[in-house]
Amino acid sequence: MNTQDIDALGLSSGLVFIAIAIAGSLLYSLKLEKDLLIGTLRTFAQLFLMGYILSGVFAFDLEWPVMACFVFMAVFAVWLIRGRAKEHEVHYLMPILAFMTVAYLIVTGFVSGVIVGVKPWWSPRYFITLGGMIIGNSTTAISIALERLFSDLRTRRAEVEMMLTLGADYREASADIIRNAMRAGMIPTINAMMGVGIVFIPGMMTGQILGGADPSMAIRYQIMVMLMLTGSTTLGSLVSVLIARRRSFGKAHELLIRPETTP
């Protein structure tokens, strides 16, 4: 079965949905019109650019452009995390970038080379798409977890310092905050597993079915993707929170995160 192509006219008529969103924003003074317009432009620009790059990488069929794409995605992910976590005094981004690149490279390599069994394991059609899903979902999970971590360290500073003064080390003084941050990062993925196939049909499966694949094969892929994402977002939330927590305390286990009203 061939996929029905979307021509330029069809694609641009999709903008009617953005018009509805902008009308809603105007009607209720949400002031989101500018963000909606920029978001739409970025969606077109980024995805077309990605399409051209992927076509090039697929055509090359060499290992290094695939790895370069992967590292670029990880760098961009860390940039997004930095923006969302809203903590600029503590330096935690480089170790998280190193972790994401190495850990997710291994995870993606394992999924494509061992579970799917592609040869070579870095085959761009699989490696970049699976890697993109892993990095994308983990970025969301890590951002949520870190935002929660920094926010709790700021608002519960007195409690953390009270424990430090009573002989707690930094791990003990922040144990409860760490648990909450890790849970916050993992819950969206767990909720997605609960609702998948009933509340929504995931994007990858939809894409495969629209692309003409047998639904039973699309299901197997989707299960594999859900398991892979649960593992990688858990790993990302846990390790990132631990890295950021260590960087939030100094040598004397003193809390480096400042409340917003520091003298």
Added chain:
Amino acid sequence: MSEPDHFLACTNLRFGYKQGRVVFDRLTISFEAGSFIQIRGASGSGKSTLLRLLSRLEEPDAGAILFHGRPVADYPPPVFRKSICYVQQTPTLIAGTVRDNLLLPFGFRTNRESPKPDDDALQKLLLEFRMDDVALSDHALSLSGGQRQRLCLIRALLLNPDALLLDEPVSALDDESKQSVQEAILTVHRTRGITVLLASHQPFDTQGTPIVSYNITERALVRRNGS
């Protein structure tokens, strides 16, 4: 006559916040063990910052802090901190009972070797600090400001510290609570011989207990006349 034990000392201490305000510059001072020391100064002069520096909740930009003649960096931070227990201006308690709060430090690795007090010992301490109307099973967050402050004092005492660093312990209390907390602090010093380093913007009635008093002025500590 033996030399006084300057258990805690700062040499050439410099500290400023990132926004650029220098709080201390070349501060050199030592505190004698067993004494009752009051640090006075206007709001924002650096009283709390000094106590936070001494308990390593802030690290100085330059200079050193010595504990019994050795740099504080020689001690594991949790061991050092529980020896000179800093009690915050606003009493901080966890959600739970009075007992949960008093026993909280015994869950930390550094304190696991310390004998955990039983209910009788805790009840005795509550009585000693005039909290006879408080039960160990009461919810800690239901206590009054003065009771919370005394509970924090008792919690610190259970760790047998060499000194207590008290940050404005009575500033936010009404007159009645203020008196009960002042009495509790004096009891700690008199009966247990614990060194007290107290930061306060107002005079502290020591009821005859000798006191060493300093004023913070111009980023330095100046000993007050007649003290």
